[in-house]
Amino acid sequence: xxxxxxxxxxxxxxxxxxxxxxxxxxxxxxxxxxxxxxxxxxxxxxxxxxxxxxxxxxxxxxxxxxxxxxxxxxxxxxxxxxxxxxxxxxxxxxxxxxxxxxxxxxxxxxxx
Amino acid sequence: xxxxxxxxxxxxxxxxxxxxxxxxxxxxxxxxxxxxxxxxxxxxxxxxxxxxxxxxxxxxxxxxxxxxxxxxxxxxxxxxxxxxxxxxxxxxxxxxxxxxxxxxxxxxxxxxxxx
Numbered sequence: 001x002x003x004x005x006x007x008x009x010x011x012x013x014x015x016x017x018x019x020x021x022x023x024x025x026x027x028x029x030x031x032x033x034x035x036x037x038x039x040x041x042x043x044x045x046x047x048x049x050x051x052x053x054x055x056x057x058x059x060x061x062x063x064x065x066x067x068x069x070x071x072x073x074x075x076x077x078x079x080x081x082x083x084x085x086x087x088x089x090x091x092x093x094x095x096x097x098x099x100x101x102x103x104x105x106x107x108x109x110x111x112x
Numbered sequence: 113x114x115x116x117x118x119x120x121x122x123x124x125x126x127x128x129x130x131x132x133x134x135x136x137x138x139x140x141x142x143x144x145x146x147x148x149x150x151x152x153x154x155x156x157x158x159x160x161x162x163x164x165x166x167x168x169x170x171x172x173x174x175x176x177x178x179x180x181x182x183x184x185x186x187x188x189x190x191x192x193x194x195x196x197x198x199x200x201x202x203x204x205x206x207x208x209x210x211x212x213x214x215x216x217x218x219x220x221x222x223x224x225x226x227x
Contacts, residue, residue, distance in 0.1 A: 033214060033215075035217075040219065041219060042201065042217045042218055042219035042220050043156075043201065043215075043217040043220075044217075045214055045215075045216075048214050058214065090155055090156065092156075099144050099146075099161070099163070099205050100158055100161065101158075101215055102158075103148075103155035103156040103157070104155050105154060105155045106154075106155050
């Protein structure tokens with residue numbers, strides 16, 4: 001019962017480097033999401049995807065790129081990391097017939 | 113646009129005290145409403161939900177009623193335990209373009225319960 005897994009769980013990187021956060025789900029859920037969690041802001045949606053090869057921007061997409069070549073994977077890439085992207089990133093998914101969203105355990109990213 | 117407003121925390125209670133965390137929302141249409149809980153170092157877990165007006169969601173002793181007339185979904189528990197210490201998020205569903213249900217979250221309320 002793997003569910004939804006994120007990797008790495010913890011990452012420290014330098015400003016300007018490219019970083020990719022991985023997300024894998026075993027439920028074959030159609031919809032997948034990336035959120036970031038910051039003190040004082042709660043969770044904000046970065047990108048979402050309705051199916052393989054279908055993605056769209058959320059509330060805070062700048063500086064991020066996503067892809068979804070396979071239903072089960074939804075990687076998030078920071079093309080050139082900035083300190084403002086230090087955050088906890090959560091991947092989530094849900095099926096087409098349910099509004100309940102399931103979250104991964106989070107990826108703690110620090111940009112120095 | 114759609115939004116969720118939660119009471120500011122932290123909320124500090126003694127064990128067995130009554131808990132209320134206020135949540136109000138702004139939305140077009142008829143969204144579903146949710147409470148998620150986040151324990152330290154973990155991801156978010158669904159606590160309860162309500163899909164239409166006057167519905168009551170309940171789980172683990174927590175309850176919340178969908179009040180359309182006051183656009184509220186307040187979380188309550190009659191007797192909190194130390195193990196309830198966590199961050200609680202109110203959220204509403206917002207169907208967006210081609211995606212499924214992208215949730216819009218409040219900022220979260222930290223609950224700390226002492227014995």
